[in-house]
Amino acid sequence: MEKEQNLEQEEMVAAEIDPEETAEETVQQSEKGSEENGRIAELESKLEEAENRYLRLQADFDNFRRRSRLDLEAGAKYRAQSLISDLLPAMDNFERALKMEADNDQAKSLMQGVEMVYRSILEALKKEGAEPIEAEGKEFDPNMHQAVMQVQEENFGSNIVVEEFQKGYILKDRVIRPSMVKVNQ
C-alpha cells in the first residue's frame, strides 16, 4: 500500500518534468538542450526504478526475517517431539510393570527401583514440556481422549471418563498421543 503511494508520487514528479513541455517554453531550444533533457528524463526514470527495486527487496527481506523467526520458534518449541513419541512405548511398559504385585523382598525392592526410574523419566519429560494427559474421573474431551469403549453406569456422571486403558501425552499445546479411554454415556 505504502509502496503503491510512493510509486504514484514518483510518476507525478516524472510527468511534471516532461521534456516536451519544457521544450514548448523556450523559443530557441538548442539541440544540445533537448539531448540533455532526454538524459535527465532517462536518469530520473532509472532512479525511480532503482528506488522501487530497493523498496521491494526491503519488503522481501522483512518478510523473510519474520518467517525465519517463526520457524526457529516453532522448531524450538516442539524440538523433542520425535524423541518423546519414541519413548512412549517404554512409558507404557513401565506402567504395566508397576501394576504387578511383588511377592518377595527382592521383587519389592526391584519394583521400587523401577518406580524411581519411571518418575525420573516423567520428570525429564515434564522439564521439556511433556506430560501425561489426565483422564480418569475427568469430563471426556475429544481433543485429548479417544473413546474406545462406551458404558452406561449410574454411579458415574454423564460424559465422564471411567477408565483409562493407555495414557495419553501432551507436549506444550500439542497432543502427542490421546488417552485411550472408556466413557460413561
Add this chain to the structure above:
Amino acid sequence: MEKEQNLEQEEMVAAEIDPEETAEETVQQSEKGSEENGRIAELESKLEEAENRYLRLQADFDNFRRRSRLDLEAGAKYRAQSLISDLLPAMDNFERALKMEADNDQAKSLMQGVEMVYRSILEALKKEGAEPIEAEGKEFDPNMHQAVMQVQEENFGSNIVVEEFQKGYILKDRVIRPSMVKVNQ
C-alpha cells in the same frame, strides 16, 4: 530510518521542478545549460548511490539467509540434547539395576521387563542420534573418556581403558557426557 531518507529525497526532487525556476530558465540560455548539466550530475550520483544501496541490502539479505539456514540446521541437529541429558540419570539407574542377580522367578521376570524397557529407550535415543560411548577395552580417548583412576597392570595394553564406572553418551558429533573410566598407564 530508511523510509525517512526516501521521503527526503522525494522532497528534494519536488523542490527542483519548482515552476518559478523553469520560468527563469527561459531568460538565460547559457545558465539553463549549466543548470541541466548540474541536474544530470546530481541524478547520476543519486542513481549510483541508489544502486550501491541496493547491492548492500542484497548482500545483507544473502548473509542473513545463510546464517538462518545454519541456525535452523544446528537447532535440528541437536534438538533433543536437553531431554537426552535429563534422561541420563535414569539410564544410570537402569544399568545399576541390571547388575543385580535375581534369586527368584518373579524378580527374574521383572529384571527381564526392566531390560526390555532399557533397550527400548536406548533404541529411541539411537534413532535421535544418541549412543553410549564405547570404553572398556578401547584406547583411552581424552575427547570421549574421563580418567578418574589410573592403574599399572601388565595383562592390559598401555593407555587402554580397563574399567568403566559410568557410561558416557554422544549425540551425533557432540559428547553429551564423557565416560568415567579407569585407565592402564
